Amino acid sequence: MKHLDIQNLEFRRGNFAIKTALALDKGQTGVILGPSGSGKTTLLRLIAGLEHHQSGTISLGGRRIDELPPEKRNIGFVFQDLALFDHLDGRNNLRFGLKQHHVPESEIGGIVDSLSDKFQIKPLLSRRPWAMSGGERQRLACARALAVNPDLLLLDEPFSSLDAPLRRELRVYLRSRLAETGTTALHVTHDVEEAMELGDVLFLMNRGSIIVSGTPEEVCRKPKDAWSVHFLGLGILIPVNSLASGAEWVSAECGNSGFSVLRSSCRINMEDVSNSPDDHYVSQASAPEQNYFLFCPLERLQLVQAQPQAKRSSCNSISGTIERIVINGSRKRATFKPSGLGLRNESSGPDGSALLFELELPQDTAAAPGDSISVLMPREDCWILPSHADTLS
Amino acid sequence: MAGFRKPAPPAREGLAGKIVGALALGFTLLPLAALVVEWTQGGGAGSHSTDIAGLWELFTSPGTLRTIGFSLSQALASTLLALAVGLPGAYFVANYQFPGRRFFLGLSAIPFCLPHVLVVLAFTLYYGQQGWFFSGLRFLGIHVSSSSGFLYSFWGLVFIHAFYNFPIVIQNVGSVWERLPKSREEAARTLGSGKFKAFRMGSLPYLLPSILQSASLIFLFCFFSFTIVLVFGSLEGSTLEVDIYRALRFTGDSSKALVLALVQMIIALVAVWFFSRFDRKTSALMKDFGRVSQRKHLHRPSAIILAIYAALILLFFIGPLASLLVEAFSVRDSPGGAVHFGFGNFTRLLQGTGQTGGPLVRSILNSLMISGSSAIMAIMLGLTVAGSAHSGTNEQGRSSKLAGLVISLPLAVSPALTAFGWGTLSGSMTIIAIIAGQSTIAWPFVARSVGTALGSLDPGKHEAARTLGASPAHATLSVDFGEIMPSIASAAAFAFSMTIGDVTIPLVLGGGMHETLPLLIYRLISSYRFSEACAAGIILALFTGIAFFFKEKSDETS
Numbered sequence: 001m002k003h004l005d006i007q008n009l010e011f012r013r014g015n016f017a018i019k020t021a022l023a024l025d026k027g028q029t030g031v032i033l034g035p036s037g038s039g040k041t042t043l044l045r046l047i048a049g050l051e052h053h054q055s056g057t058i059s060l061g062g063r064r065i066d067e068l069p070p071e072k073r074n075i076g077f078v079f080q081d082l083a084l085f086d087h088l089d090g091r092n093n094l095r096f097g098l099k100q101h102h103v104p105e106s107e108i109g110g111i112v113d114s115l116s117d118k119f120q121i122k123p124l125l126s127r128r129p130w131a132m133s134g135g136e137r138q139r140l141a142c143a144r145a146l147a148v149n150p151d152l153l154l155l156d157e158p159f160s161s162l163d164a165p166l167r168r169e170l171r172v173y174l175r176s177r178l179a180e181t182g183t184t185a186l187h188v189t190h191d192v193e194e195a196m197e198l199g200d201v202l203f204l205m206n207r208g209s210i211i212v213s214g215t216p217e218e219v220c221r222k223p224k225d226a227w228s229v230h231f232l233g234l235g236i237l238i239p240v241n242s243l244a245s246g247a248e249w250v251s252a253e254c255g256n257s258g259f260s261v262l263r264s265s266c267r268i269n270m271e272d273v274s275n276s277p278d279d280h281y282v283s284q285a286s287a288p289e290q291n292y293f294l295f296c297p298l299e300r301l302q303l304v305q306a307q308p309q310a311k312r313s314s315c316n317s318i319s320g321t322i323e324r325i326v327i328n329g330s331r332k333r334a335t336f337k338p339s340g341l342g343l344r345n346e347s348s349g350p351d352g353s354a355l356l357f358e359l360e361l362p363q364d365t366a367a368a369p370g371d372s373i374s375v376l377m378p379r380e381d382c383w384i385l386p387s388h389a390d391t392l393s
Numbered sequence: 394m395a396g397f398r399k400p401a402p403p404a405r406e407g408l409a410g411k412i413v414g415a416l417a418l419g420f421t422l423l424p425l426a427a428l429v430v431e432w433t434q435g436g437g438a439g440s441h442s443t444d445i446a447g448l449w450e451l452f453t454s455p456g457t458l459r460t461i462g463f464s465l466s467q468a469l470a471s472t473l474l475a476l477a478v479g480l481p482g483a484y485f486v487a488n489y490q491f492p493g494r495r496f497f498l499g500l501s502a503i504p505f506c507l508p509h510v511l512v513v514l515a516f517t518l519y520y521g522q523q524g525w526f527f528s529g530l531r532f533l534g535i536h537v538s539s540s541s542g543f544l545y546s547f548w549g550l551v552f553i554h555a556f557y558n559f560p561i562v563i564q565n566v567g568s569v570w571e572r573l574p575k576s577r578e579e580a581a582r583t584l585g586s587g588k589f590k591a592f593r594m595g596s597l598p599y600l601l602p603s604i605l606q607s608a609s610l611i612f613l614f615c616f617f618s619f620t621i622v623l624v625f626g627s628l629e630g631s632t633l634e635v636d637i638y639r640a641l642r643f644t645g646d647s648s649k650a651l652v653l654a655l656v657q658m659i660i661a662l663v664a665v666w667f668f669s670r671f672d673r674k675t676s677a678l679m680k681d682f683g684r685v686s687q688r689k690h691l692h693r694p695s696a697i698i699l700a701i702y703a704a705l706i707l708l709f710f711i712g713p714l715a716s717l718l719v720e721a722f723s724v725r726d727s728p729g730g731a732v733h734f735g736f737g738n739f740t741r742l743l744q745g746t747g748q749t750g751g752p753l754v755r756s757i758l759n760s761l762m763i764s765g766s767s768a769i770m771a772i773m774l775g776l777t778v779a780g781s782a783h784s785g786t787n788e789q790g791r792s793s794k795l796a797g798l799v800i801s802l803p804l805a806v807s808p809a810l811t812a813f814g815w816g817t818l819s820g821s822m823t824i825i826a827i828i829a830g831q832s833t834i835a836w837p838f839v840a841r842s843v844g845t846a847l848g849s850l851d852p853g854k855h856e857a858a859r860t861l862g863a864s865p866a867h868a869t870l871s872v873d874f875g876e877i878m879p880s881i882a883s884a885a886a887f888a889f890s891m892t893i894g895d896v897t898i899p900l901v902l903g904g905g906m907h908e909t910l911p912l913l914i915y916r917l918i919s920s921y922r923f924s925e926a927c928a929a930g931i932i933l934a935l936f937t938g939i940a941f942f943f944k945e946k947s948d949e950t951s
Binding site for chain 2: 045048049050069070071073075076077079080081083084085086087096097100101144145148
């Protein structure tokens with residue numbers, strides 16, 4: 001039995017709708033990752049009882065909680081703006097929830113002391129929230145939410161207003177506190193790095209639905225759609241015009257270039273192919289989001305600075321130019337713009353984004369902006385993906 | 394959260410600022426000084442004494458204490474009732490989207506553009522023995538025996554004050570409430586609180602500054618209430634302001650006027666201090682909260698409560714205003730005769746009954762001339778003081794204590810005393826005294842409005858103009874002045890609206906030779922010519938309404 005079990009949850013407000021399911025084991029930290037407006041915060045608010053869903057069930061620790069008011073659900077919530085009570089000092093912010101849960105006065109002192117030790121906020125107890133730094137406020141908000149020993153902790157982008165070093169520091173800190181207390185937590189973010197670092201389970205959310213879930217490794221190694229690849233920045237994506245299926249290989253035509261992909265690596269509706277004359281799929285898509293894409297993971301790409309003398313039979317390849325190089329610590333990243341594909345539209349990425357890719361360059365590379373390069377993609381490592389997982393029947 | 398922050402250290406201004414401050418303070422206190430001089434000279438026919446012991450005796454006399462008690466209790470009760478009526482409105486306006494929401498917000502214009510003299514008229518017509526309200530009750534078979542005395546009772550006065558001022562609560566508290574993030578209240582819910590406790594922890598502390606700001610402002614308005622008390626409050630008691638007027642105008646008792654004016658000033662200064670303190674906190678919270686939160690759609694129980702609330706507002710508050718409008722166009726063939734729609738009341742006011750012509754055109758011209766002059770003078774004074782106070786602000790934008798006192802003090806000075814003082818100083822030149830008196834009352838509002846605009850000026854824009862080649866003077870004129878221009882226009886419109894509706898100063902000065910529109914209305918009410926008073930009232934409301942419209946437009950621009 002899952003500790004948090006959400007089934008067939010539906011919520012509608014105006015044009016916005018959430019329709020999803022989600023499950024999390026006890027003690028796990030789940031991270032909901034998605035772009036702004038995808039419904040991440042609303043989903044947390046539905047779980048906390050701050051919004052009312054139209055149908056579906058939410059169970060926590062084996063009991064239905066979706067009919068309970070927020071104060072009866074025993075769920076801790078760390079809000080994006082932290083929502084600390086400015087008229088109370090740190091100690092009374094911590095005491096507040098304990099008093100609401102009728103914890104005896106004799107025990108409250110001990111709990112506050114223990115929490116303030118764990119979260120290193122002892123010197124802050126007599127200070128008001130406005131007299132604390134961003135990190136201190138963050139720790140107080142987390143401690144306050146954990147004080148009542150909740151069955152589930154919800155965190156709504158609590159680090160979004162902090163600078164990068166403090167964000168990194170607090171991520172490590174939160175991870176260890178959650179492990180220490182064995183708290184089940186659901187964390188919302190649009191920061192991929194934060195999601196990878198905090199999540200035992202990753203839920204990729206878009207347009208009100210969780211489209212992919214799994215461990216960070218599963219989500220990154222076996223992406224289900226082009227949108228996930230694009231959002232997580234996992235590799236190269238090229239829109240497909242037509243597919244022709246053979247026994248073992250599928251030929252993909254992208255613009256005026258041809259590529260080969262293992263049939264087993266095609267996450268596509270094969271009916272689209274086999275129902276077409278001569279087992280041939282031709283894209284009728286009027287928008288990129290209805291299309292299929294060729295994908296190759298970043299770590300499998302090989303960069304060749306000049307035009308390859310002879311096309312290697314084991315590799316698909318594309319040519320293009322380096323638009324920009326960014327050096328970030330020990331990493332060197334290049335923005336690569338493919339050329340010669342003969343695509344009808346420059347904005348052919350999933351959701352109509354421009355066809356530009358971030359590639360990792362070797363440290364000793366002499367490549368410079370404006371250089372022409374070729375990118376080799378081993379055929380066995382290429383995939384055909386639908387633009388959105390929900391387009392799979 | 395700036396609203397909860399400790400105040401920044403006060404600033405100090407330079408010599409020029411001190412001189413301007415001292416001059417403005419002098420201008421405000423000159424009328425009081427004139428009264429003190431009159432008192433020391435034993436002036437005034439009914440003067441009691443010319444020594445401090447005599448003043449103390451006057452202060453502790455039962456009559457004075459009763460007046461102080463009445464002034465305080467009616468202002469306090471009116472404030473509490475205004476809050477009780479206004480807070481549900483603020484809640485609905487801030488949290489829900491519903492048809493008529495803009496109408497509720499529009500009510501906030503009424504206390505500022507409906508002069509007291511019109512309120513007197515409207516409530517007399519509506520709640521009088523033959524008025525719509527009690528006629529309606531009788532029609533429904535409900536007979537209230539003491540209906541004629543209600544308006545003249547303590548609670549009648551409180552009722553009128555509350556219904557006149559509650560839109561201030563809707564406007565001021567609603568503005569903060571609609572921006573208040575719900576997350577603290579929600580945090581309290583997730584920590585185990587019920588709805589009420591969550592509201593008390595997560596929202597009330599943040600609404601309290603605006604509630605207290607509105608309360609202190611309404612308290613001040615009611616504490617200084619003059620026309621309403623003069624007409625309705627005579628049976629159960631009188632306010633300090635009315636007694637000052639009577640002491641100066643009828644009994645010539647400068648000792649009593651001085652004692653009452655000093656007591657009134659001290660109490661009002663406390664209220665002004667509260668107002669300034671909570672006004673600052675409210676502004677800081679509004680700035681922190683930023684944009685307005687999304688409003689909910691009404692669900693059934695809320696819709697029913699809102700409908701009941703709106704019906705009560707229409708019945709008790711809009712009713713009197715509607716009766717004013719209807720009465721203005723109600724023409725009677727003969728006293729007690731049939732009533733029909735027409736412009737007869739306006740025609741009578743225009744043509745008059747004698748050979749001297751009607752009083753309307755003359756009073757309109759007088760009003761425009763006097764209020765126009767008063768507004769111009771108030772703007773000049775207000776701009777000078779605001780500019781000087783701004784030059785002495787610290788890094789946190791806080792002005793000095795002297796600047797704060799200079800701007801706040803006039804709000805605590807009796808208008809009746811101001812009128813008397815300027816009357817004494819200007820000798821037989823009544824018109825000068827009226828203009829000086831009215832500008833004394835209006836300029837602090839100009840200074841506050843312009844001061845706020847100056848405080849929110851972005852120095853980056855001035856610096857941008859400098860880097861683009863503008864001289865300091867040119868940058869000030871073309872950038873800074875352009876930024877605060879809408880606020881100046883708004884303040885000018887407000888000053889005009891305030892002064893054109895003022896009845897206290899011309900009444901104290903006996904400005905019969907320079908009869909303004911409010912004075913004309915007051916005279917018509919005194920001679921029971923209500924229909925004509927309503928017609929003149931409509932003209933006055935038109936002027937104040939236009940001025941207020943310009944003020945609102947300028948506020949939107951700024």
